[in-house]
Amino acid sequence: MDFIFLVFSSLSLLADPxxxxxxxxxxxxxxxxxxxxxxxxxxxxxxxxxxxxxxxxDTALMACASIYMAxxxxxxxxxxxxxxxxxxxxMMTALDGYPMQQQxxxxxxxGHAALGSMFGGAVGALLLIAVAPFVAELSLLVKxxxxxxxxxxxxxxxxxAQRGRIPQAGLAACIGLMLATVGLDAxxxxxxxxxxxxxLTAGIDLMPxxxxxxxxxxxxxxxxxxxxxxxxxxxxxxxxxxxxDFLPPLSDxxxxxxxxxxxxxxxxxxxxxxxxxxxxxxxxxxxxEAVRTSSEPETFGKGNPQGIAASExxxxxxxxxxxxxxxxxxxxxxxxxxIMLGVLVINGIQPGPQLxxxxxxxxxxxLATLLFSAVVLIPLTxxxxxxxxxxxxxxxxxxxxxxxALLAVVGSYVATYSTFQMFMALGMGVLxxxxxxxxxxxxxxLLGYILGPNLEEFLRRSLALSNGDPTTFFTNPxxxxxxxxxxxxxxxxxxxxxxxxxxxxxxx
Amino acid sequence: xxxxxxxxxxxxxxxxxxxxxxxxxxLGPPIAESGLTPAFFPTLVGGAxxxxxxxxxxxxxxxKPETAPADDARSYTHFWVVVAIFFYIVAFKPxxxxxxxxxxxxxxxxxxxxxEKLILKAIISAAIVGIAFVMFQQLFGVRLPTLWG
Numbered sequence: 001m002d003f004i005f006l007v008f009s010s011l012s013l014l015a016d017p018x019x020x021x022x023x024x025x026x027x028x029x030x031x032x033x034x035x036x037x038x039x040x041x042x043x044x045x046x047x048x049x050x051x052x053x054x055x056x057x058d059t060a061l062m063a064c065a066s067i068y069m070a071x072x073x074x075x076x077x078x079x080x081x082x083x084x085x086x087x088x089x090x091m092m093t094a095l096d097g098y099p100m101q102q103q104x105x106x107x108x109x110x111g112h113a114a115l116g117s118m119f120g121g122a123v124g125a126l127l128l129i130a131v132a133p134f135v136a137e138l139s140l141l142v143k144x145x146x147x148x149x150x151x152x153x154x155x156x157x158x159x160x161a162q163r164g165r166i167p168q169a170g171l172a173a174c175i176g177l178m179l180a181t182v183g184l185d186a187x188x189x190x191x192x193x194x195x196x197x198x199x200l201t202a203g204i205d206l207m208p209x210x211x212x213x214x215x216x217x218x219x220x221x222x223x224x225x226x227x228x229x230x231x232x233x234x235x236x237x238x239x240x241x242x243x244x245d246f247l248p249p250l251s252d253x254x255x256x257x258x259x260x261x262x263x264x265x266x267x268x269x270x271x272x273x274x275x276x277x278x279x280x281x282x283x284x285x286x287x288x289e290a291v292r293t294s295s296e297p298e299t300f301g302k303g304n305p306q307g308i309a310a311s312e313x314x315x316x317x318x319x320x321x322x323x324x325x326x327x328x329x330x331x332x333x334x335x336x337x338x339i340m341l342g343v344l345v346i347n348g349i350q351p352g353p354q355l356x357x358x359x360x361x362x363x364x365x366x367l368a369t370l371l372f373s374a375v376v377l378i379p380l381t382x383x384x385x386x387x388x389x390x391x392x393x394x395x396x397x398x399x400x401x402x403x404x405a406l407l408a409v410v411g412s413y414v415a416t417y418s419t420f421q422m423f424m425a426l427g428m429g430v431l432x433x434x435x436x437x438x439x440x441x442x443x444x445x446l447l448g449y450i451l452g453p454n455l456e457e458f459l460r461r462s463l464a465l466s467n468g469d470p471t472t473f474f475t476n477p478x479x480x481x482x483x484x485x486x487x488x489x490x491x492x493x494x495x496x497x498x499x500x501x502x503x504x505x506x507x508x
Numbered sequence: 509x510x511x512x513x514x515x516x517x518x519x520x521x522x523x524x525x526x527x528x529x530x531x532x533x534x535l536g537p538p539i540a541e542s543g544l545t546p547a548f549f550p551t552l553v554g555g556a557x558x559x560x561x562x563x564x565x566x567x568x569x570x571x572k573p574e575t576a577p578a579d580d581a582r583s584y585t586h587f588w589v590v591v592a593i594f595f596y597i598v599a600f601k602p603x604x605x606x607x608x609x610x611x612x613x614x615x616x617x618x619x620x621x622x623x624e625k626l627i628l629k630a631i632i633s634a635a636i637v638g639i640a641f642v643m644f645q646q647l648f649g650v651r652l653p654t655l656w657g
Contacts, residue, residue: 054648167563171521174557178528181553185546192546193531216593223585223619398620398629402613403636409593410609410640413600414650422597430590438517456549464543 003133003360010368013058022055022063023369027377028385030067032392034074035086036400038222041071042335046214047404049207049339049346050411057347061366064340069373070381071336072279072316073117076308077389080109089279089315092287096300096307103303107245107386108252112305114382115248116261116312121374123265123313124272124320129367135328136356142329144465146478148458151451153486154275154331158444160493161274161281165439172440175431176448177455179204186457199420206342207415208425209449213442214335215408216429219401221436241387248305256309260290268314272321272333275447279315279334286314319370327355327363331451338446346415515568522561529554588619604655609637 014020026048033044045067052060075087080097093113100109142150155173162169182193183203194200264286271282290310291300300307322333323340330351332338344351349359356363385392412425432442462479466472473479532550539548596612614633621629644650 050650051648054650167560167567171557171560171564174525174553174560175521177553178525178550178557181550188546190535190546192535192550193528220586220589223589224583396621398617399632399636401620402616402633403640405589405593405616406609406613406636406640409596409612410605410644410652413652414644414648417651419597419600422600426590426593426597429593433586434517438514459549460544468539468543 003356003364004129006360006364007129007367007371010365011372013062013365014369014372019059019062019365022059023066023372024377026063026066027070027373027381030070031074031077031381031385034071034090035077035389035392036395037078037084037086038397039218039400039404040087040214041067041074042339043214043218043404044071045336045339046210047407047411049210049342050414052343052346053414057343057349058362058365060343060347061340061362062369064336064343065366065369066373066377068319068336068340069121069316069370069378072121072319073114073312073378075315076113076117076312077110080113080308081106081389087279089283089318090311091280092283092311093308095287095311096302096304099301099303100305100308105245105303107241107243108248109303109305109308110241110382110386110389111246111248112252112256112308113312114246114378115253116264116309117316118374118378119261119309120265120268120313120316121319121378122371123262124269124317125367125371125374126320127265127269127317128320128323128370132324132327132367133356135324136353139328139353140357142353142478143476144458145462145472145476146482148455148462149473149479149482149486150329151331151455151458153482153489154325154329155444155447155451155455156486157489157493158275158447160490162441162444163493165441166494168438168440169444172435172442172445173448175435176445176450177452179209179445179449180452181456186453187460199418203453204424204449205415205421206345206450208412208421209428209446210339210342211408211412212425212428212430213432213446214339215404215411216425217432217436217442219405219408220429220433222397222401224437241389243383243387246382246386252305256306260293260306260310261313263289264310264313265317268317269321271314272318273324275325275331275333279318282318282321283311283315286310316374323367323370326351328353330355330454332447335443335446338443338450341450515565518561518565518568522558522565525554525557525561529558585619589616592616592619601653605641605652606637606654609640610634613637 014023029044029048030041033039034041045064048063048067055063071087072089075085075090076093076097077086079085079090079094080101083094083098085091085094097109097113100106159169159173160166182200184191184201191201267286267289268279268282271285287307287310290306291297294300294306296304318334322337325331325333326337326341330341332341341351349355349362408425409422412421413419415421432445435442435445462472463470473483529551532547532554535547535550536545537547538545538551592612592615596608599608599611610633613636614630617629617633641652645652
């Protein structure tokens, strides 16, 4: 209860002009990046990561929270107007959003998307605020062996969640783990895999990994797969978007039903708590559920606002869900929470069970911002810049990618003022580029890199405590719980056949 | 079939994984009397990487030629972007932020567009570099290298 009170009292921090400026700026940048096909809010956050050095931790985390929320709803703009989702999480929104645009109801579709995002973001944030303290208390019960099993569970789930490309995901995770082992050993004074380079003794820094993986790799991807959206934006420009059309009529909202909104939020929230699942899976499952329970399933894919509401409520609720494992166990749920984790680590804060207990005052403003972004900034952004969205996404790509490359390379320099980190970012960018180009999920590589050091340390500590007896992972209740949970996920994600996709999705 | 783009990537990854495993084994025995050594975890990871690589190589070799991903129209822009970033980093300190960044941004704009309207693109590059300088140095207090020290 104290934590809930702390979060709501943290809303007062938004009255500080500096904090409010960064939160609003973060939201606008997140929206623009999510709206432009080829760019993502993850990229925006990766580019802004170096700048967090000069900000206070709570301001940086507040800006991150607003970018995260903006990133989830911004993708719906191009998904609706030009049928190209700005972010993968808005893929399902395009199924009904674009048909509505073609029917001349584009503004209304954007209004439904914003309402769904607002509802989903708010419910996800409230659930996070209510649940996180209890999960944090429970996490204190997890001891060394349990921590290893939990991290192994997270890594295995991230790998097996990549249905159809599990070997690729496994290899990517191994590459991440390899990167994590570079440098000084955590338990003995031995350097590993440095090959004589003293700059590698402290290990590979998080900053070049994030900038390389998300910013430089994206520039390289875009250089060989240029998306020409000029024809689509020209067509969309012909449809006049007026502010008064954004407001969904009450009859539409009643028809969608509170149940659909709320169920989608819950789906999104719980999907968010799973490592590596992300917004696209949340919106896909919520959309599927909306089609399954609808009395008019044949209308989905032809401009049914319920599809937009389900998809957007779910992907914004993911924001709250993904922060639960990040804040309580230090396990990021998706790339954006991985970068948030980076912000904490860069500032010397160790995420994990003690974080909520010791640094609640630092976390509370971030959660308050998440709620503020959902309830205030989503509708406000739509109202203020909604009619100009198409003009924003028509920005010159040559200039855009040159700016991104400049910010990425210079950004990797600011951490240590050394060109070594710039070369490291370039190396990571090239690696991530080839991984992506060959169908390897980079999120598993990133999670392997982030979780690797603790995974190794807890494995060695557990076996040292049990005199080398590996059955310790099955005899300790906390560890056994995660072992069983891993087996349950392996059964549902690998052994059991996947659920059939609804017809509306299949045809698309 | 044996040497298309994805296969080359897999062979390189396999070679790197094997090199990693050899280095891990050279750290000493993975298990000692006192418990697991610093070599244990890397040995495990290196071994797993080789297994995954082998699975992917076998899968790719077993795939029918028509199902193997065909190389799309060759574009080397990404290669030139990497080259541009490399030389930018090399020149960053000796040439200073302004000159190196100006050339870098101009080169990237050309790589992402074409060789027309060069003066306009040069002006845009200068403006971007100036704005980024103000943002980094003035707004966020980051010291960037300049020719005047």
